[in-house]
Amino acid sequence: MSVGAIQGLPSTERRRPRVSNVRLAMSGLVVIAFGLAGYRFWGGLGAATNLTDSMPWGLWIGFDMLCGIALAAGGFVLAGAVHIFGLRRYEPFVRPAIVTALLGYLLAIIGLLMDLGRPWAIWHPLIMWQPHSVMFEVAWCVMLYTTVLFLEFLPIVFERFGLTGALRVMRRVMIVFIVAGIVLSTVHQSSLGSLFVMMEHRLHPLWFTPLLPLLFLMSSLAVGVAMVIFEAILSGMIFGHRFPMRLLGDLARALPLILSLYVGLRLMDLNGRGELHRLLDNSLETWAFILEMVVGVLLPGVLLLSPEVRYNRLRLFGCSIMVIVGVVMNRLNVSLLGLLASSSGYLPRWIEILVSGGVVAGGLLVLSVMNHHLPIVPAALADSRGAGSAHMKAEAQS
């Protein structure tokens, strides 16, 4: 879900074949995923997945949906920081974050279409209301925020095609979309946690808590920042965009703050529910919990306190990966591992894994094409090898 690791821009003849191979492999994965999707709709969920009555949600919900949405959090975090909190310095990160968020949501929706038993009825929550359902809230958030993200994305397209009139109109109303996007995002990120609040009888006590919505929201803030840093450094490696290290390091200061509050909240919650003693168990769940907290929260939180880490490209890159991995582990622990003990067992079938892989690969391919053709990274930061630099330079002058 990062800025395309597969940017196939033929900048030099020497680079061309290697990059094209990556792109070819990813396209192959997408084609395979399409075939497997056909099989899933032909034979039913049971033919393509290892889902059972005791484990009705699997990888497609745990990874495609929960992780896809969490990793899309950069969009609202950066839009809020820049346009609401007035941290204008970080403006160069906003467009990449919004594009990633839009793709993240679209991919999550594709995952959802694969997973729903009756995907042709996906529009039902529009007219068949049941406002007491967390899932109803989730459905509306997905629909509304995807729309808002699309609207936030449109100016990039307008700019690319020189529609200055439309651009001017959009700019005038954009703040409404930005506020709406932030509000919807906080509701949506937290509601994904609320989904599991009804599963006290199933979910392992290390993860079950009425505070899940708050925990999901806080971890999405952290992973939003981490994703932006991760993408900026990665696209720097691949496309040669020059995001100043100073800016990235400054942005990373947010992480220790969010992560430390998060640690405190988790400990407070475990202690308050009288489950702290479980940290001493020698169980799969305890080890998974410790791994999640150490890798995803404690380690990056402590390391990023040091300026030597924050302002060093590779170290910062490593820390951002740790935060991302930690949130992915958290979502998978809540939605899969934490439910295992109360089920008859579940391991994703190869079809589920390949379809998820194909969805991610498709997203990366689209991202690389967009990076090539749309003014996503500000011209000042794009080097001459960079994609679409002509448009971006035009943008910088306007």
Add this chain to the structure above:
Amino acid sequence: MHPLSRRELLAVVGAAALPVPAARAQLPASVYDEAYAILYDATRCIGCRACARRCRRVKATLPDVGEIDGIRFDQPRDLSHRNLTVIQLCDGGPAPPPSAPGARRWSFLKRNCMHCNAPACVSACPVAALRKTDRGPVVYYEERCIGCRYCMLACPYNVPRYEWLDRAPRVRKCDLNGGCVQACPVGALVDGTRKGLIAEAHRRIEREPRRYLDHVYGEFEGGGTSYLILSAIPLERFGLPRLPPTAPGSYAEPILGAVPGWVAGLALFLGALHRLQKRPSGVEGAVREGEP
């Protein structure tokens, strides 16, 4: 707080009240006093499965074929998309339960949907494809269902089952049609009003205190159910949950109720913050609006 939050939500979204069957999580159990219910007396059950056979006929489900020594039987073990009710046997364990010293140590149990007064599945379903009707049963409406399977995860009794190999899969569960009651040859199943059956259950316990545990399962569990069970051994041994007398959705409801206020407050806060960035006109540092 319940009806209020719903009204708020509707107001915020700006839509008129649509025909929504209210999740009745907060209503007192007495609402269903006169509703239809079934009482299952496990101590009378002989495990003949006549009820399950009748259920097959009424609900048109296929047999759950198992093989013993090369001979094929209809051999249901657990609830499934085919077995909407199933008879299970539990060896009660070493010691007789303390509250029923003379009671036997094993029991049959007829499992099916409990038809809760405050059903978690109903409050979980995003499209009201599951509804608690005033007359007692929790009913599934296939044509509304989107197949998210949240009901299966929300149900504390693990009742809803799925047609995993179907191209247009349905959630399957008992609909309290009462066919099983008519089929029972020994009177282990009786139906009537919920209030009447609870009274009858307590009469039986009083009459034969050594035969029963002094507990009517379903009288209070999770806010009460329309399927009530009398037994000699604790039903936890069958894997039935020990539930508090509150509705299972009770954490989710206040969280949902907080959403409208959160939306309004955060939107106002962000809007105010944005306005506060503005400086007097002419100052170059004025915030340009809407730069995405």
